[in-house]
Structures are given as C-alpha cells and as structure tokens.
Amino acid sequence: MDISGYKKNNSKSHVVASVVPEITKTEPCWLGIDEAGRGPVLGPMVYGIAYCPISMKDKLKDMGLADSKTLSEEKRESLMNSIDEAKDYMGWIVNILAPNAISNGMLRRCKYNLNAISHDTAIGLVQKAIEKGVNVKEVYVDTVGPPEKYQAKLEGIFPDLKITVAKKADALYSIVSGASICAKVCRDHCVKEWEFKEGIEVDNFGSGYPGDPNTKNFMKEQLDPVFGFPQLVRFGWSTAYNVIDEKCVSVCWEDDEDEEEKAKRPRSVLTMFSEKTEPQLKRHKYFKDNCLKNVDSF
Amino acid sequence: MTVYLDVNNSANVPADTKIQLMPFVIEHNDEANVDKYFNSSLENEDGILVGSFRGRPLQGNVQSVPEGYTGVVMKENHKPFNEDEERTFKAAHTFKEFTYWNLDKLPGLNDKVSKLPEWFEIAKHIHGSHSADEDRSPTKSDTSS
Secondary structure (H helix, E strand, C coil): CCCHHHHHCCCCCEEEECCCCCHHHHCCEEEEEEEECCCCCECCEEEEEEEEEHHHHHHHHHHCCCCHHHCCHHHHHHHHHHHHHCCCCCEEEEEEECHHHHHHHHCCCCCCCHHHHHHHHHHHHHHHHHHCCCCEEEEEEECCCCHHHHHHHHHHHCCCCEEEEECCHHHHCHHHHHHHHHHHHHHHHHHHCCCCCCCCCCCCCCCCCCCCHHHHHHHHHCCECCCECCCCECCCCHHHHHHHHHHCCCEEECCCCCHHHHHHCCCCHHHHHCCCCCCCCCCCHHHHHCCCCCCCCC | CCEEEECHHHHHCCECCCCEECCEEECCCCCCCHHHHCHHHCEEECCEEEEEECCEEEEEEEEECCCCCCEEEEEECCCCCCCCCCEEEEEEEEECEEEEEEECCCCCCCCHHHHHHHHHHHHHHHHCCCCHHHHHCCCHHHHHC
16 A cells, blocks of 8 residues: 555645456445544544445455454555455555644534544545446445434435445455455554654654553653644544643633633523523624724723 | 833844744743744645644735834843833844734635734824824815715
C-alpha cells in the first residue's frame, strides 16, 4: 500500500485506491466497509472498503481473511499482500482521515462529531467505488453504534443496494475482514512512518490509546504551553483537551460561552421551583460584533 | 496610573514581516514556538491561508496597514510593581502588513479589522484637533445634503 501521497501532507485527509479489476465492473459485487483507529488519541482514523464479485466469495475464505483485530501485525501484512495479489478480482479503497482534519471537524464553530464524520466517510467511499465503475450490489458494514438507524440511513442513500449493517461484521463477512485489513494495515503504516511537521523526533509514542504508558509519556513530554500538542494528536479527545485545560496557558475564543451565561444555565429541576426572576434583556450580537457601546460623553 | 506610549524610536526599530492577528485572547506575554507549531503547517488554498491552533480551524489572509499609518508592536521593559506606578511602552517592531486570522470563517468585509479604516476617519473628527475655521468650512457632504 502506497501512502506517500498522504505523507506529503499529513495535515489533510487522503484517499488511496487499488486499480479496479475489470471483472468487478460487470459481475455483481459485494462490498465491505470497516474502520481502524477510531479510539486512539493519536494518528489518523482510516476507513477502508474492499470489494469483489459475489460469485468469488469462496476465494476470500481460502485466502484466510479474518477480523484484523484478532490477527498479528505480521499476519495482517501477509494478508494485505494476498489481497494485492488478488488484484484480478479484488479491489479496495482507503480514506486516511488526518488527525488534524478530525480535530478541525470536531472543534469547528458547529461541531462535526466523530459519528457523523464516520458515516459521511463510509458513504463517500461507496459512492467512490460506484463512480469508478464497480458493479456494487451488496454492502456489508461494521458498526460500533446501533445498527438499525445506520442501516436505514444507508438504505435511504443507496436504495438500489442490499445493505447489511451489523456489529462484528468484520468477523461475519470475509469481505468486511478484507476492508478491515486494508484499513488497519494503512493506519499502522501512517503511524509508524509519521513525520512530524513540527520537526519532533520521538522513538515511540505508543498505540495512541490513553492507557498506553508510551502514549502517556509522549503527551507529557511534547506539551507546549501555547500550542498544546503537535498535529499527530486529536485535540477533540478529552484526554487531549483536559491536559491543555489543566497545564497550558488559557485561551479565550470569541465563541466561548460567557461565564455569565454559564451561571444562568439551570443546574437542576429544583430551579424550576425557585422564584422567577425578571428575564434580562440581552444585547444583540450585532452590537458586540461592531464594537458598539452606549456612551454619555466623548 | 499614567501610561506612556513612546513611539519616538519607531523609525529605528526593526520591521517585522511575520505579525499575525489571532482570533482569540491568550494569557501569555512571552515568546512562543510559532514557527515550530503554527507556521510549519500553514497552507495557501486559492489565496486563503489555512492553519490550525490547538486543533481549531483558522482561515486568514495578508492585510496591509492603511496608507499613511504604520503598525507598531509596543513592549514594556519594566513590569510595574503596583497599580499606581507609571508605565512606559516603547516601540519594539514596526510592520506594514500582517496576517489576519478568523476562526472557521473566511476573512471578509464584516470582520472588525476591515472596518478599522472607517473608524480612523470617525476618530479624526471626534478626537482630532480642529481649528474653529476648519470646523465651520463646509465640506463636500455638507453641501450636498
């Protein structure tokens, strides 16, 4: 898998795809979707799809495709090679979501949460396969959330496809296992070969899971009082922003809630029974935005 | 407490080309690793600069200081010991342009900084010193109204 395109600029998300096998353009295909690196506070989250003709299901079983989480790193690498060798009938696409892009999404003025990012990325990958000419008929998706709602959403977007959303789909359907291996191998490479734009040299920053001692150590040592962390870190994770809140210099943004408003927010049902206070008139944002104030003398 | 702004030396201080106006207030009045953490990942996307600060998306552009004005960065050499003490700020850098940043919003005409030149004009009339003659002489807008 060639991730050099992503490495050129690891602040931005990047799509890598195999060649589309000719047979997948004519034969009806099944397509699996899975993701890797959803939980860690470090590095990209990678979404992967894999597809092949439905008639060739058995070949995937023979290949030994299984859920990537149950396999060793060496085994995943060797299965990735097998997938690449099966290029006559099996194709894949991965979308590398840069940690900076995840941070930017989650910390926008209007929050773009991880679930929405995940769904949109999965939908985008199916669309991409269809645009490339893959004759997609069946879609199998692994999910961490409730499957019913997600399934209804996908059926609404792709009414002509047979959609199956299931927990642990990566263990149930070999095509999802294939997608899971592509995603996991890609994420491992991205993390292992990470080049810090900040020019930092680190031997080992661990798995990115908050409990990992190497990750903990990395986040302790690389903390900058002004900027917080390098872009490898997902700033939207509580493990990251709690440290910043506690240890870095404080920063006040224009869209921060005022202390006054925070204090006014009802804290419990009991406040419903308290004496009513006259509602205070709030000045429209227009005055603040235009620096307008009342004065009685110049 | 009196505050003195001393710009007399501004002609002799170095010009700075990397002034950035950020869309937040930070409780930090010291050096920062701007090149390492911020400038290293800036990008130009169709004339708009794109950057991130603590994971938040910023969009910006390079703006010039209005004609006839000079931007000055002021520095206080001695921190006051108490509130009554006189304070003196001296020019540390001058600048002719700066990078303006918005939070998750394209820089545009509604930004405070874009409206600044309007304020210069108004300020001249309310705070500037005018001779009595000047005040009475009709201006263009007076005659047309």
